[in-house]
Amino acid sequence: MDNRDEFYANLRQTLVEQTKFPTTYLYKFIIPNEEKNIKIILKIFDFQGAVITSKKSKTNKFKSYTIHVKVKNVDEIIQKYQEVSVIEGVISL
Numbered sequence: 001m002d003n004r005d006e007f008y009a010n011l012r013q014t015l016v017e018q019t020k021f022p023t024t025y026l027y028k029f030i031i032p033n034e035e036k037n038i039k040i041i042l043k044i045f046d047f048q049g050a051v052i053t054s055k056k057s058k059t060n061k062f063k064s065y066t067i068h069v070k071v072k073n074v075d076e077i078i079q080k081y082q083e084v085s086v087i088e089g090v091i092s093l
Contacts, residue, residue, distance in 0.1 A: 004085070008078050015074045025077050027067040028093035029084060033060055037087050041065055044083045 031037045033056060045052060050069040057063070071077055084090055 008081070011081070012074055012078060015077060019074070021074070022070060022072045024068050025071045027065070027069070027080065027084075029065045029067075029087075030062050030091040030093070031065070031087050032089045033057070033063040037090075038063065040087050041084060044080060045069060 029041065031041060042052070045067055048069050050067050053066045055064050069080075081092060084092065
């Protein structure tokens with residue numbers, strides 16, 4: 001099992017034990033502040049009623065995103081993390 005698989009397995013276990021679904025889930029990401037990355041992250045959460053806030057870093061090299069979105073189950077949460085993982089240099093908090 002690689003680190004990514006282990007991360008998702010641990011996340012799944014924690015969410016199943018500690019979360020009652022449906023729920024509003026909070027995602028936090030830091031991405032390199034490039035137009036292509038911004039388009040990707042906004043497209044992933046588009047049309048889902050997500051509340052998205054962003055903030056540029058002091059150096060303007062990175063952008064942080066806080067995203068609140070209603071989810072039905074743990075699989076939806078993990079799917080979004082996997083979709084965002086295609087962004088080069090993304091940090092998931």
